[in-house]
Amino acid sequence: MPVQYYIFLSIVLFCIGVMGVLMRRNAIIIFMCVELMLNAVNLLMVAFSKMWADAGRVDAAGAQIFVFFIMVVAAAEVAVGLAIIVMVYRKSQSVDINIMNRLKN
Amino acid sequence: MNALISTALAGVVMMFAGLFIRNKQHIKFVAIAALLIVSVANLAELSTIEGGSRTVLGMVTVSHFSILFNAIAFGATLIYFLLSGSAFEKVGEHVADYFALVFFILSGITLASSFSNLLMLFLAIEIISIPQYILAGSNKRTPKSSEASLKYFLMGSFSTGILLMGITLIYGAAGTFNIEELGLGNGDINPLALCGIILLAFALSFKVSAAPFHFWTPDVYDGSPTVFTSFMATVVKAGSFIAFIRIFHGAFTGTNISAHWQLLLSLVTAATLLIGNFTAVFQQSVKRMLAYSSIAQAGFMLFAVISMNKYATQGIILYAAAYSVATIGVFAVTMKLKDYTFDGFNGLARTQPVLAVTTAIFVCSLAGIPLTAGFFAKYFVLTAAVQQGNLLWLVVLAVLCAAISAYYYFRVIIAMYFKQGEPATKEEITGGFKVMLVITAAIVILLGVFPGLLLNLI
Numbered sequence: 001m002p003v004q005y006y007i008f009l010s011i012v013l014f015c016i017g018v019m020g021v022l023m024r025r026n027a028i029i030i031f032m033c034v035e036l037m038l039n040a041v042n043l044l045m046v047a048f049s050k051m052w053a054d055a056g057r058v059d060a061a062g063a064q065i066f067v068f069f070i071m072v073v074a075a076a077e078v079a080v081g082l083a084i085i086v087m088v089y090r091k092s093q094s095v096d097i098n099i100m101n102r103l104k105n
Numbered sequence: 106m107n108a109l110i111s112t113a114l115a116g117v118v119m120m121f122a123g124l125f126i127r128n129k130q131h132i133k134f135v136a137i138a139a140l141l142i143v144s145v146a147n148l149a150e151l152s153t154i155e156g157g158s159r160t161v162l163g164m165v166t167v168s169h170f171s172i173l174f175n176a177i178a179f180g181a182t183l184i185y186f187l188l189s190g191s192a193f194e195k196v197g198e199h200v201a202d203y204f205a206l207v208f209f210i211l212s213g214i215t216l217a218s219s220f221s222n223l224l225m226l227f228l229a230i231e232i233i234s235i236p237q238y239i240l241a242g243s244n245k246r247t248p249k250s251s252e253a254s255l256k257y258f259l260m261g262s263f264s265t266g267i268l269l270m271g272i273t274l275i276y277g278a279a280g281t282f283n284i285e286e287l288g289l290g291n292g293d294i295n296p297l298a299l300c301g302i303i304l305l306a307f308a309l310s311f312k313v314s315a316a317p318f319h320f321w322t323p324d325v326y327d328g329s330p331t332v333f334t335s336f337m338a339t340v341v342k343a344g345s346f347i348a349f350i351r352i353f354h355g356a357f358t359g360t361n362i363s364a365h366w367q368l369l370l371s372l373v374t375a376a377t378l379l380i381g382n383f384t385a386v387f388q389q390s391v392k393r394m395l396a397y398s399s400i401a402q403a404g405f406m407l408f409a410v411i412s413m414n415k416y417a418t419q420g421i422i423l424y425a426a427a428y429s430v431a432t433i434g435v436f437a438v439t440m441k442l443k444d445y446t447f448d449g450f451n452g453l454a455r456t457q458p459v460l461a462v463t464t465a466i467f468v469c470s471l472a473g474i475p476l477t478a479g480f481f482a483k484y485f486v487l488t489a490a491v492q493q494g495n496l497l498w499l500v501v502l503a504v505l506c507a508a509i510s511a512y513y514y515f516r517v518i519i520a521m522y523f524k525q526g527e528p529a530t531k532e533e534i535t536g537g538f539k540v541m542l543v544i545t546a547a548i549v550i551l552l553g554v555f556p557g558l559l560l561n562l563i
Contacts, residue, residue: 081238087245088251097255
């Protein structure tokens, strides 16, 4: 399959993620959309790795290692992020980010 | 490399210190000792570098520039620990963990000053960001702190996603992550690479809080415990700027491509200067004013990113030092007061003359008055832009904005010296704190008279 298909699929997934972050109000769903963005990146990274390997680059596997780093960092972010969301939920019994407008006053 | 390893180790040591040391004040002393060891380890590497730089495994390049920047970051953090270290104890129970997180952020900053691979850029930005989410939410008593943390976390991880997409697209165009081998923009422009660079510029603008990606900054800085705001707005911001400069000056210098991102970033700079300065004028709280002032100062630091020459590198070094030290000083004084509004400073010159004089020096440095470090910092970044040519309109705008900034900075001085009032302090001002403030103010003036002390080291 040509690499263009993967590029289009990844960009569509990435844009769904971006739209979700911008439009949804629930912190958990925003968080899931961020994860969707990261996974779109992972998919694209692996596709590019295959593309450059086919083009004869010997170090193309580096991109696949990069994907593992993204996964690990995403896991670290989940650990911190879910803890923060739980903390906010305990305070306000809600994970709706509209409550954050309180900060402005 | 020494700095990277030793800061990470110091972070682990601090976490264990929390287990074994019960007395909170002793934890602060352990942290200061650890930071001194880290600084010495960093400077010790200077003699081992031959020929300007040394690359480790194609991932990290240690150079004189990176060691000098690390030294500035550690020095500013040392001042921060000495001035505000006791405020850590009032945030919450886990004092040692806060210090550990600060050390982990520092290790991210050392990575940001020495990466030579896009993978390390990503890791540096993340190591800087994730501990900040925790620090922002560390005060569990107020809902404001946890909301600031949630907001920062959602915005930060969103911008990380954008950063990663940018890196991936650049990889698709270039086939390597090594920033010296990218070789973009020398031939025809690859549209993938251009998209990647634009996404990277957006993501890093988020991290350094440049407009129009600044909207999280005032809320997060206002909601976080003041002692951590002071760190996030100074050392961390300078560290993010070093990452910004190193990637754009190191990898995207091809003549065909640099014109594109320079235009984009000069618009970002203009927006940052205008929004930062004009909004700061209307603030009533000094803490919030400093948050907007940090946006405005980011606008000046962006000049060093846009203009690629020797003055830009010198300028960012000087700016990082001048801005960090002065802002840490103002925050340290603000933290001692009960009332964070401008009115809270009324009459400070009569009750606490030392605090008032030093605050006046810090504020003058932020405004860029001659004989303070801030003047030469602004002078160098603007000279860099003039040398670059075709950015004269931006320089004129910056000078006008610096004039506006004098208004809101001098409001603090007017409140302290020309208004009557009884400023209430949270606690007794100790002699040691005053001595530290005077030393910090002396550093600001010393750098303002002899900027060569720092610049000749590059």
